[in-house]
Amino acid sequence: MPVRTKELPPRPDRFGAEELAALTAALDKNSLWYWPKANETSIVATAMEAYAKRFGAHSAVATSSGTASLHVAVAASRMPPGSEVITTPITDIGTINAILYQNLIPVFADVDPNTAMPRPEHITAAITDRTRGVVAVHLTGCPMEIDDIAAICARRGLALIEDCAQALGATYKSKSVGLFGHFGCFSLNDQKHITSGEGGFVLTGTDHDYYLCHNYADKFYDRYGRNIRLQALAPNYRMSELDGAMAATQLPKLDGIVRRRRELGDRLDRELSKIRGVIPQRKPADAECSYFFYLLRIDPRIITCTRDQFLRALAKEGIPARAAYVREPIYRSYYFLQKSFFPGVWPAEVVSGRQYDYKSVSLPGAEEAVATGISLELHEGFADSDIDDYIAAIDLVAKNNR
Known part of the structure; x- marks a missing residue:
């Protein structure tokens, strides 16, 4: 007789009257556009105020996914094209794509097999004179030794972006993950602890970073009237009012x-x-x-x-x-062995003046x-x-x- 003879339980019911009421209220506005008209209130903006307060951040910027939140943060870090960004080879490909989208070079740090995440010494060993940033991933909802990694980045003048897609509610030294670096990136897709269906958000620490992330999430339109319209290439990663209604209603359940x-x-x-x-x-x-x-x-x-x-x-x-x-570690994937993310020519290599051979990477x-x-x-x-x-x-x- 096996130890277990029945299937594992499904997740409990996650949605109820609260979500239905919030979605109905959003539909009753007759507009799902996140930017409010005069005398209206943005559901998305109100939700992000609640998220910033819950996690102890200066502010939060809504995005359409966790990958979008990472791309926004990497873009807002404004690292020069061709720069190296250190990250882990054990992560979702969205972490890596956010680096590639900005014509930056992913450099993989080794990990502690017992955590499946890099330790501070692994980050230090991967730093070169071309390194400009680190994307630290809190895998499985387990925090990295993020304060030591933040100290390394501060000493070296490196941008630190935390990928907290799996780590909603995780803390390190009684402080939420996502608050140790320049940007903290979270996912609200359906698999996560709480969800807006699809969606994400970026925690920011200053007005400057808030406005910059907001612009990068919205085609660099000047929604706040700061005379910075269309000053950089930026995608459309906006969150709709329906997603905002879900995000707001799910947060108290976290x-x-x-x-x-x-x-x-x-x-x-x-x-x-x-x-x-x-x-x-x-x-x-x-x-x-x-x-x-x-x-x-x-x-x-x-x-x-x-x-x-x-x-x-x-x-x-x-x-x-x-x-x-x-x-397999991501550097062993076809994607990196063939560098197929940019068919023909990888612009980041051209700008950097260097060739990167991921076939030679071996991290025990x-x-x-x-x-x-x-x-x-x-x-x-x-x-x-x-x-x-x-x-x-x-x-x-x-x-x-x-």
């Missing part, structure tokens, strides 16, 4: 969702740490995770089977675990993290008994493969 995920994830941390050969994702001291999903890895020095064999054994016990967050920590990593679904709809089954199945498979 703390309860994160609280439950943290209870479940922290319990998994404690119990899986007791199983020889199993390594839960390490988190820095003073970090509080929000658990977008749960990441662990097997220790190949102790576990005698491969990660994929471990996954198959878990499946026989009724646990549908998956391989690490990415199939990243490759170990991917080869040994296991992802588990985790959300606020789980019962304690679901966590019991995770623990029992992983313990059983580990014991059978030591």
Whole structure:
């Protein structure tokens, strides 16, 4: 008899009367355009005021997606074309695309296999005289050692952008992620802790950065009358009033969702740490995770089977675990091996006067993290008994493969 004989629970009902009322009120305006007419109130602007207050930021700029928020932040950092930007090879491709869109060169830092994220020393090792920025990714909702990374960037004069797409509600030293760098970028797509369907936002620290991000999210139109119309190439990443209504109504639900995920994830941390050969994702001291999903890895020095064999054994016990967050470090993808993001000529290479050969990149920590990593679904709809089954199945498979 397998450990588990039923499917994992779906997420609880996420939308109700509050969302319906907010959407109806938006439709009753008879216009879904985010910029208000005279004597009207923008739902999007009101939502972003609430988000800035919730996360402790100076201001927040709405965008159409998490990837859009990253692109806006990278553009607003105004790094010269051809500059190098350090980031992680274990992330969603949206992180990387935001760098490529601005004709910048992604440089991949190695990671600690036990966190699947770069540590400060990995960032330092990747810095060259061409480095102008760092995009730090808080993977799975687990904060990086972001204050040390921020200090490195401050000393070197580098722009620091935090990719918090998976980290709504996560904190480091009692401070929300997204507040340590120049810009904090978040996603509100349907998979996230709370959602506007699609959408995102950028946390900013000054009026200057707020207006700049606002312009880059809206074709560089001069909505605020500051005489800066059409001064830079900028896409249309606007959020509609319907998305704003959803974002506003979902925000009060975030703390309860994160609280439950943290209870479940922290319990998994404690119990899986007791199983020889199993390594839960390490988190820095003073970090509080929000658990977008749960990441662990097997220790190949102790576990005698491969990660994929471990996954198959878990499946026989009724646990549908998956391989690490990415199939391969991004520098191993066709996208980078062939540099197919710009067919023919990569303008950033031309501007930089250098050729970048990603075929020669080899980062042992990243490759170990991917080869040994296991992802588990985790959300606020789980019962304690679901966590019991995770623990029992992983313990059983580990014991059978030591």
